[in-house]
Amino acid sequence: MSLLELKNVYKIYGDLHALDDVSLKVEKGEWVSIMGPSGSGKSTMMNIIGCMDKPSKGEVLLDGVDISKESKKNLTTIRRDKIGLIFQQFHLVNYLTALENVMLAQYYHSMPDEKEALEALERVGLADRAKHLPSQLSGGEQQRVCVARALINYPEIILADEPTGNLDEANEEIVVDLFHKLHTEGTTLIVVTHDPEVAEVAQRTLVLRSGKLSKEVVNENFTGKIHFDS
Amino acid sequence: MKKRKMFLRMIFASLLRRRSRMIVALLSVAIGATILSGLVSIYYDVPRQMGAQFRNYGANMIFTASGDELELAAVNNAAALIPDEEKVGVAPYRYENVRVRDIPVVAAGTDPEGAKATSPYWSVDGNWFTGAGEMMVGANVAESFRIKTGDMLEVTYTPMTDDSAADADNVSYFTVTGILQTGGSEENYIYMTLDDMSALTYESDRVDLAELSISAGAEELSGYADKINAADDVHASLVKRVTASEATVLTKLQALVLLVTIVVLALTMICVATTMTAVVAERRKEIGLRKAIGASDRSIIREFMGEGMLLGLFGGIVGSVLGFVFAEQVSVNVFGSSLIFRPLLVPITVIASIAVTGISSLMPIKSATEVDPALVLKGE
Ligand SMILES: Nc1ncnc2c1ncn2[C@@H]1O[C@H](COP(=O)(O)OP(=O)(O)OP(=O)(O)O)[C@@H](O)[C@H]1O
Ligand SMILES: [Mg+2]
Numbered sequence: 001m002s003l004l005e006l007k008n009v010y011k012i013y014g015d016l017h018a019l020d021d022v023s024l025k026v027e028k029g030e031w032v033s034i035m036g037p038s039g040s041g042k043s044t045m046m047n048i049i050g051c052m053d054k055p056s057k058g059e060v061l062l063d064g065v066d067i068s069k070e071s072k073k074n075l076t077t078i079r080r081d082k083i084g085l086i087f088q089q090f091h092l093v094n095y096l097t098a099l100e101n102v103m104l105a106q107y108y109h110s111m112p113d114e115k116e117a118l119e120a121l122e123r124v125g126l127a128d129r130a131k132h133l134p135s136q137l138s139g140g141e142q143q144r145v146c147v148a149r150a151l152i153n154y155p156e157i158i159l160a161d162e163p164t165g166n167l168d169e170a171n172e173e174i175v176v177d178l179f180h181k182l183h184t185e186g187t188t189l190i191v192v193t194h195d196p197e198v199a200e201v202a203q204r205t206l207v208l209r210s211g212k213l214s215k216e217v218v219n220e221n222f223t224g225k226i227h228f229d230s
Numbered sequence: 231m232k233k234r235k236m237f238l239r240m241i242f243a244s245l246l247r248r249r250s251r252m253i254v255a256l257l258s259v260a261i262g263a264t265i266l267s268g269l270v271s272i273y274y275d276v277p278r279q280m281g282a283q284f285r286n287y288g289a290n291m292i293f294t295a296s297g298d299e300l301e302l303a304a305v306n307n308a309a310a311l312i313p314d315e316e317k318v319g320v321a322p323y324r325y326e327n328v329r330v331r332d333i334p335v336v337a338a339g340t341d342p343e344g345a346k347a348t349s350p351y352w353s354v355d356g357n358w359f360t361g362a363g364e365m366m367v368g369a370n371v372a373e374s375f376r377i378k379t380g381d382m383l384e385v386t387y388t389p390m391t392d393d394s395a396a397d398a399d400n401v402s403y404f405t406v407t408g409i410l411q412t413g414g415s416e417e418n419y420i421y422m423t424l425d426d427m428s429a430l431t432y433e434s435d436r437v438d439l440a441e442l443s444i445s446a447g448a449e450e451l452s453g454y455a456d457k458i459n460a461a462d463d464v465h466a467s468l469v470k471r472v473t474a475s476e477a478t479v480l481t482k483l484q485a486l487v488l489l490v491t492i493v494v495l496a497l498t499m500i501c502v503a504t505t506m507t508a509v510v511a512e513r514r515k516e517i518g519l520r521k522a523i524g525a526s527d528r529s530i531i532r533e534f535m536g537e538g539m540l541l542g543l544f545g546g547i548v549g550s551v552l553g554f555v556f557a558e559q560v561s562v563n564v565f566g567s568s569l570i571f572r573p574l575l576v577p578i579t580v581i582a583s584i585a586v587t588g589i590s591s592l593m594p595i596k597s598a599t600e601v602d603p604a605l606v607l608k609g610e
Contacts, residue, residue: 043608052522052604073526080524087607091519095247096240103236108524112236133247149523 001064003028003156003188004049009058009068011044011211018044019055020211028156031179031189031224033199036208042192045208046161049190051079063156080109084150088162090142092134098145099130102152109153120148124178140171147178157188164198173226176201180224201226241536245544251512252541255505256548259541259587262498263549264556267579269491271557271569276483279565280476281445285318289348289441290472291451293322293458296465302424304463305440311461312454318443319347324424325438326431329386335371337385338419339427339437342366348443352416355379356408362426365404368417372409381406385420387431402430448477495586503590506538510594517598518606527599534598538591539584546583550576 004026011019018041026032036042047053048060051067052075060068067078079085092101102117121127124144134142143163150158160179164172176198179189191202199205203222207215245252284290293305302322309320321344328337342358356379359366365385367377377383387400404426410416428434444451451468458466510517517530525533554571561569 047604050522052602052607076521076524076526079522085522089607091515091522091607093516093519095243100239100243104240104520105523107233107236107240108520108526108529111232113232 002026002061003030003063004190005059005061006045006049007059007061009045009048009055009060011041011048011053012056017211019048022058022208022211022213024206024213026157026188026190029183029186029188030204031183031202031222032191033202033205034190034192034208035194035196035199035205036214040208041211042208043161044211046159046190046192049157050083050085050159051075081153082156084153084155084158086143086146086150086158086160086163088165090134090139090146090166092142092145092149094134097131097133098126098137098141098148101134101145102149105149105152117148117152120152121145123151123181124148125174138171140167140174143167143171143175144178147175151182151187155187157190158182160189160191162192162194164193164195169228172198176226183224197226197228237533237536241533241540244537245540251509255502255509255541256545258498258501258505259545259583260548260552262494262501262586263546263579263583264552265494266491266498266582267550267553267575268556268560269487269494270575270578271554271572272560273484273487273491274572275557275561275569276487277447277480278445278570279561279567280480280483281447282567283565284472284476284479285443285445286350287472288351288469289321289443290469290476291442291444291455292467292469293440293442293464294438294467296459296462299436300438300440300464301435302437303435305437308458308461308464308466309440309442311457312442312444316444316446316450318445319344320440320442321345321348322424322437322440324427324434324436325419326387326427328420328430329388330371330375330383330420332386333375336419337427337430338421339424340421341424342421344441345421348441349412349416351412353411354408355411356406359407359421359423361423363402363404364407364422365426366408366410366421367406368419368421369409369411370417371420372406377406377409379406379408383420385430389432400430402426447480448473499586499590502538502587503593506534506587506591506594507597509537510534510598513598514601515606517601518603521601522603522607530599531595534595535588535591538587538595542584542587543580545587546580547576549583550579553579 002025006022006024009019009022010017034042048055055068058068059066062082067075093104096104098121099117102120103112103114106112106117118127118130121130124147126141126144129137129141164175167175183189193199200219201224203219205217206213293308294300305322321340324339326337327334342360346358354366365383383404383406385402385404389400404422451473455466455468458464520530558569561567
């Protein structure tokens with residue numbers, strides 16, 4: 001059984017089909033990229049997989065559970081237990097330190113554990129920035145805090161919507177390296193990106209166009225390392 | 231336990247690290263709490279303060295003889311039944327007919343300290359009489375006899391005995407220390423001490439009546455009167471006009487203060503609710519984020535409620551201190567005396583402040599749970 005399966009999923013706003021009969025499978029431990037032009041429905045799909053939105057039609061099976069039929073309350077629980085989210089705008093609570101932001105995810109999930117949170121920050125190379133507020137961190141550092149927060153509860157899937165959209169190449173590489181590390185540890189990754197260099201790193205790339213899956217590219221020589229053309 | 235620690239760490243961080251935002255909210259809570267605790271202080275202090283003011287309008291209890299005669303000792307015994315701290319003054323009076331320059335005049339013997347206290351509105355041109363050989367003259371008497379302060383006056387008394395042959399006039403001399411103006415019948419009398427009165431007329435412990443000024447409410451006063459009347463030596467009666475109007479004014483004043491308190495409370499609630507609404511509105515994104523990383527509606531409510539109540543706690547503490555200062559200022563400026571500090575008012579203010587902030591935060595916090603994380607996180 002696949003970890004994630006979308007069966008004929010639609011998301012319809014008025015007469016706009018943001019998602020138009022999308023079916024796909026993602027296996028446990030897979031690293032998948034999603035590409036597509038602006039407005040093609042990438043974020044819409046991620047929100048549905050991330051239990052923050054429901055499809056208009058179709059089934060979404062996450063670990064065998066059809067999340068398109070669950071109540072809002074249950075979706076919150078599923079999201080908390082199974083999913084780690086990373087966004088393009090490094091959303092952090094601006095009055096909490098890096099460490100506290102990571103602990104926040106622990107707090108809602110189970111028990112805050114300062115030591116463990118600090119270890120997560122260490123993994124993203126920010127142990128020495130633990131006591132800094134988001135405003136005292138660079139964009140790349142903030143995004144790494146978000147990665148630490150996303151991985152702290154050992155989620156089944158990490159969903160990243162344009163995680164490198166606001167980062168320079170150096171930070172892009174750091175984040176992709178972190179994904180690689182997570183991948184080798186067995187975490188499933190779904191990464192939305194505009195950047196072909198980031199997309200190419202994954203094992204498989206899906207392309208969305210006007211709400212439909214238009215193309216699928218399998219990366220034959222997968223290394224998990226980013227490779228810049230220039 | 232660890233969860234509670236993180237919870238506290240979060241809401242403290244929110245209040246302390248977002249100081250500039252929170253200071254406005256804190257201010258609105260603190261001002262509300264200040265006025266609330268100030269007004270409640272005044273509300274409870276008004277009877278005491280006004281009581282003192284009312285005592286300027288003269289005696290509110292009169293002792294008269296319950297049998298044939300009223301004796302000074304009986305007056306003192308009866309007065310002893312009233313607590314000293316409430317007794318503003320006791321003035322026994324004994325009236326006798328005397329003659330000044332062969333014209334009959336009523337002389338009153340009294341205790342000048344007691345009379346001064348029970349009749350604070352009496353105005354004396356010159357000084358009060360204080361001891362033997364001194365006398366105060368009513369304005370009417372002074373005018374008819376053309377008496378001035380400092381004059382020496384001869385006062386004659388003719389004892390009334392059965393043996394009229396033995397009658398010889400008693401004569402005493404007095405220095406006039408002051409002219410009394412009251413606007414009432416007191417201006418027709420001359421005033422001396424009870425001892426001088428006894429020396430001039432005949433040795434006696436008899437007085438005609440005693441006026442008392444007592445700083446107590448109408449109910450307490452009638453309680454004292456009943457107690458004294460039960461003892462049977464003295465008949466105590468209340469000066470109804472004074473006690474009744476005191477009670478009316480007090481009730482009205484307290485009602486007014488209560489009304490203002492309720493209005494202030496309502497305004498505070500609106501103010502806090504507005505502030506909390508703004509707080510929630512500007513933090514939609516944060517709420518969306520918290521939800522996205524797994525916060526349930528209940529934990530969002532708990533966190534914002536926690537912040538609101540912590541705000542209420544701080545505001546309440548600041549407010550109860552400032553409230554006392556405020557009430558003290560009002561008290562000193564309006565009543566001219568300082569306030570009694572009521573420690574119980576501190577916890578009451580703090581609890582009220584927490585409750586008010588909590589209640590007025592309910593609506594805005596409810597709307598916080600309706601934030602859709604997908605929409606908020608989508609981007610700017
Ligand atoms: N809440 C909504 N109501 C109406 N239309 C919406 C809503 N959310 C998204 N859409 C529309 O659905 C389409 C897909 O939006 P989506 O955000 O998924 O695009 P995207 O692929 O993530 O684009 P981008 O690369 O610019 O982020 C867009 O045309 C968008 O306008
Ligand atoms: Mg998008």
